[in-house]
Amino acid sequence: MPGHRSITEAEKLAAAKLGGIEIHREQMAVVANIYRAASAVRQHLENSVLRDADLTWTSFVVLWVVWVWGETETRHVAEEAGISKGTLTGVSRTLESRGLMTRAGHPSDGRLKLLSLTDEGEALMERLFPRFNQEEAFVASRLSDEECRSIAEGLRQVVRQVEEEGEERRLTLLDGAEPARRRSGRRAKG
Amino acid sequence: MPGHRSITEAEKLAAAKLGGIEIHREQMAVVANIYRAASAVRQHLENSVLRDADLTWTSFVVLWVVWVWGETETRHVAEEAGISKGTLTGVSRTLESRGLMTRAGHPSDGRLKLLSLTDEGEALMERLFPRFNQEEAFVASRLSDEECRSIAEGLRQVVRQVEEEGEERRLTLLDGAEPARRRSGRRAKG
DNA sequence: CCTTGATCGTTCGGAGCCAAATTGTACGGG
DNA sequence: CCCGTACAATTTGGCTCCGAACGATCAAGG
Numbered sequence: 001m002p003g004h005r006s007i008t009e010a011e012k013l014a015a016a017k018l019g020g021i022e023i024h025r026e027q028m029a030v031v032a033n034i035y036r037a038a039s040a041v042r043q044h045l046e047n048s049v050l051r052d053a054d055l056t057w058t059s060f061v062v063l064w065v066v067w068v069w070g071e072t073e074t075r076h077v078a079e080e081a082g083i084s085k086g087t088l089t090g091v092s093r094t095l096e097s098r099g100l101m102t103r104a105g106h107p108s109d110g111r112l113k114l115l116s117l118t119d120e121g122e123a124l125m126e127r128l129f130p131r132f133n134q135e136e137a138f139v140a141s142r143l144s145d146e147e148c149r150s151i152a153e154g155l156r157q158v159v160r161q162v163e164e165e166g167e168e169r170r171l172t173l174l175d176g177a178e179p180a181r182r183r184s185g186r187r188a189k190g
Numbered sequence: 191m192p193g194h195r196s197i198t199e200a201e202k203l204a205a206a207k208l209g210g211i212e213i214h215r216e217q218m219a220v221v222a223n224i225y226r227a228a229s230a231v232r233q234h235l236e237n238s239v240l241r242d243a244d245l246t247w248t249s250f251v252v253l254w255v256v257w258v259w260g261e262t263e264t265r266h267v268a269e270e271a272g273i274s275k276g277t278l279t280g281v282s283r284t285l286e287s288r289g290l291m292t293r294a295g296h297p298s299d300g301r302l303k304l305l306s307l308t309d310e311g312e313a314l315m316e317r318l319f320p321r322f323n324q325e326e327a328f329v330a331s332r333l334s335d336e337e338c339r340s341i342a343e344g345l346r347q348v349v350r351q352v353e354e355e356g357e358e359r360r361l362t363l364l365d366g367a368e369p370a371r372r373r374s375g376r377r378a379k380g
Numbered sequence: 381c382c383t384t385g386a387t388c389g390t391t392c393g394g395a396g397c398c399a400a401a402t403t404g405t406a407c408g409g410g
Numbered sequence: 411c412c413c414g415t416a417c418a419a420t421t422t423g424g425c426t427c428c429g430a431a432c433g434a435t436c437a438a439g440g
Binding site: 013022023024026027028029030031032033034035036037038039040041042043044047048049051052054068069082129130133134135136137138139140141142143145147148149150151152154155156157158159160161162163166169170173180182183 | 203208212213214216217218219220221222223224225226227228229230231232233234237238239241242244258259272320323324325326327328329330331332333335337338339340341342344345346347348349350351352353355356359360363369370372373
Binding site: 233265275279302303373374376 | 388389390391393394398
């Protein structure tokens with residue numbers, strides 16, 4: 001693989017570049033590798049089992065959440081799947097049009113919608129999940145069960161930290177200033 | 191937080207749902223948490239330091255790579271940043287239009303382009319990186335330095351596994367069959 | 381020269397994605 | 411019954427992203 005640069009080499013270069021700056025090296029490395037690993041895993045799974053089921057990572061995750069939780073309100077599915085409500089509207093509509101999912105109104109609260117799998121969706125997941133899990137095992141095959149457990153637990157700590165203290169932290173950083181507008185997004189009419 | 195469902199609760203439900211199926215639980219958990227952590231970290235950083243610099247995660251990573259490596263051919267930047275060549279074309283053009291980056295032709299090979307930072311780009315990174323790193327420390331603040339090191343090392347194993355054996359694995363899975371077409375993407379003309 | 385094949389970066393179609401604006405429903409107090 | 415507030419999903423605008431197709435360039439071998 002000519003011209004290929006390994007991770008650790010990049011990290012060494014970074015350290016050199018940052019010679020004069022005080023940094024949190026371990027924390028930098030863990031964040032960089034979390035993201036790198038996530039991309040690698042997603043790419044492998046999208047290009048293997050998900051590809052021939054014609055599913056994206058996101059649509060698979062949505063199916064998985066509904067499969068595991070059973071009939072669920074959309075806001076919970078969005079949170080559990082880690083996507084915004086707006087994204088879920090589009091994804092779930094696509095899955096509905098493919099006959100894998102139904103979107104029913106809540107019997108007593110007209111604002112809510114309930115997602116559940118069709119029989120076809122259930123069958124797909126029963127067929128697909130074992131293959132998906134097989135590839136999860138493949139990507140993690142250089143780790144022992146014990147290492148998987150401790151890494152997973154460490155990553156949960158990261159998630160909890162952001163979920164429980166992230167918002168407050170962001171407010172502190174702003175320190176009363178106006179939050180900068182996002183470049184994209186809907187504008188006020190008129 | 192009414193209606194909120196914790197990670198571990200979801201994992202228990204999953205285990206129940208999958209009672210009859212033989213699965214690799216630890217590997218499933220580690221993959222799920224890698225992705226979850228990556229999303230959480232990205233979201234926190236995009237909504238704090240990157241937001242007021244008006245940068246996305248990807249454009250920051252591209253700037254970072256070129257900052258650390260110095261003048262670099264685009265294909266290497268794409269690989270290092272973990273994005274496709276096509277995406278890099280758009281991102282680097284945006285960064286160029288904002289005066290943060292230059293894209294020069296290679297002196298002896300007309301096919302190549304070389305990316306480097308402008309003075310303004312350098313200045314931005316010198317100002318931005320410490321703040322970025324501060325937030326990396328924030329998200330990892332529930333982990334000790336030692337835990338960060340061992341988690342980062344574990345994640346590198348995942349990345350290496352996919353990089354070194356992923357392609358062969360995907361070919362094995364296909365077992366001679368035609369690779370399924372992607373739903374999106376450019377079609378042959380005519 | 382002139383192929384032929386490999387390898388760049390770029391283009392482009394289709395999907396994903398967020399956050400703000402909007403629409404629709406629920407429910408409490410006049 | 412009619413407000414006003416709260417909260418649900420949806421719409422919308424602008425961008426990101428991938429990967430296949432493409433055009434340009436290079437290098438090797440007639």
